[in-house]
Amino acid sequence: MVETRLIDGKAFAEGLRARIADEVTEFKARTAVTPGLAVVLVGEDPASAVYVRNKGKQTVEAGMASIEHKLAASASQDEVLALVRQLNADPAVHGILVQLPLPAHIDAQAVLATIDPAKDVDGFHVVNAGRLAVGLDALVPCTPLGCILLLKHNLGSLAGLEAVVVGRSNIVGKPLAQLLLREDCTVTIAHSRTRDLPEVCRRADILIGAVGRPEMIRGAWIKPGATVIDVGINRVAKPDGGTRLVGDVAFEEAQGVAGAITPVPGGVGPMTIACLLQNTLTAAKRQVAGGA
Numbered sequence: 017m018v019e020t021r022l023i024d025g026k027a028f029a030e031g032l033r034a035r036i037a038d039e040v041t042e043f044k045a046r047t048a049v050t051p052g053l054a055v056v057l058v059g060e061d062p063a064s065a066v067y068v069r070n071k072g073k074q075t076v077e078a079g080m081a082s083i084e085h086k087l088a089a090s091a092s093q094d095e096v097l098a099l100v101r102q103l104n105a106d107p108a109v110h111g112i113l114v115q116l117p118l119p120a121h122i123d124a125q126a127v128l129a130t131i132d133p134a135k136d137v138d139g140f141h142v143v144n145a146g147r148l149a150v151g152l153d154a155l156v157p158c159t160p161l162g163c164i165l166l167l168k169h170n171l172g173s174l175a176g177l178e179a180v181v182v183g184r185s186n187i188v189g190k191p192l193a194q195l196l197l198r199e200d201c202t203v204t205i206a207h208s209r210t211r212d213l214p215e216v217c218r219r220a221d222i223l224i225g226a227v228g229r230p231e232m233i234r235g236a237w238i239k240p241g242a243t244v245i246d247v248g249i250n251r252v253a254k255p256d257g258g259t260r261l262v263g264d265v266a267f268e269e270a271q272g273v274a275g276a277i278t279p280v281p282g283g284v285g286p287m288t289i290a291c292l293l294q295n296t297l298t299a300a301k302r303q304v305a306g307g308a
């Protein structure tokens with residue numbers, strides 16, 4: 017049995033946001049420009065609701081402007097594209113986030129491709145994904161960036177460690193694998209079709225759950241002493257009728273096995289928002305003359 021440490025993403029994110037707020041103060045004094053983050057929400061997705069609420073509040077707390085555009089679920093693709101082009105052209109907007117998922121009748125890739133890569137604070141544009149993959153400066157997706165910050169804070173150098181990422185999404189799994197590679201990890205991307213997933217997970221010094229399936233990764237899949245980062249935020253029914261949030265990792269089973277683990281909530285989620293603010297400041301610095 018090992019003593020499993022809790023990786024407090026909420027506390028780390030608070031500290032990061034305070035440092036960002038200081039930098040924003042300094043940036044505004046120097047440039048007379050307020051960094052602006054525009055968020056586009058099309059329709060009402062329940063998973064997006066928590067995120068939008070926390071994000072707008074924290075953007076303003078960091079001294080930045082939050083610009084929210086809410087479109088009806090019935091908005092056409094042309095309307096969404098027109099709004100994105102308007103935000104691309106708006107000098108008060110330094111970051112653009114189009115909340116995913118979009119309604120099924122809208123081509124999400126077409127929308128992402130229309131965002132100016134310099135304002136793409138989610139890092140989802142193919143130009144940013146490509147720049148990350150070839151090792152150029154890029155706006156990096158917020159959740160993977162948050163995971164790396166937590167890992168480096170807890171482990172120091174990641175060089176040579178075996179990292180297994182369970183999940184291959186464009187939003188988390190793939191960009192996180194790129195970032196881990198950049199830290200000199202040996203990286204495996206596993207997924208729903210991986211043969212003997214438990215055995216693959218047991219190789220990991222760093223195990224990342226990013227599949228979006230509640231508590232799928234079991235305690236017995238964890239190598240004793242491994243660092244576990246749980247990206248999942250799944251709302252599940254409680255026996256008494258309410259709901260609760262659980263991760264992709266069976267948190268209780270991980271106790272006494274993992275060396276350290278992020279909780280859900282209070283782990284990766286708050287880091288995602290802090291990194292979004294960080295990316296917005298980075299984007300503003302690059303767009304504003306004398307901003308860097």
Ligand SMILES: Nc1nc(=O)c2c([nH]1)NC[C@@H]1CN(c3ccc(C(=O)N[C@@H](CCC(=O)O)C(=O)O)cc3)C=[N+]21
Binds near residue numbers: 063113114138
């Ligand atoms: N273009 C785009 N970019 C996104 O980054 C994006 C998106 N669309 N669509 C929705 C998902 C979801 N997401 C969350 C981020 C933080 C928390 C978060 O801070 N959660 C807290 C609180 C959760 C709670 O208490 O309900 C926690 O985990 O501790 C949640 C969800 C970003 N997303």
Ligand SMILES: [Mg+2]
Binds near residue numbers: 183207208
């Ligand atoms: Mg998958």
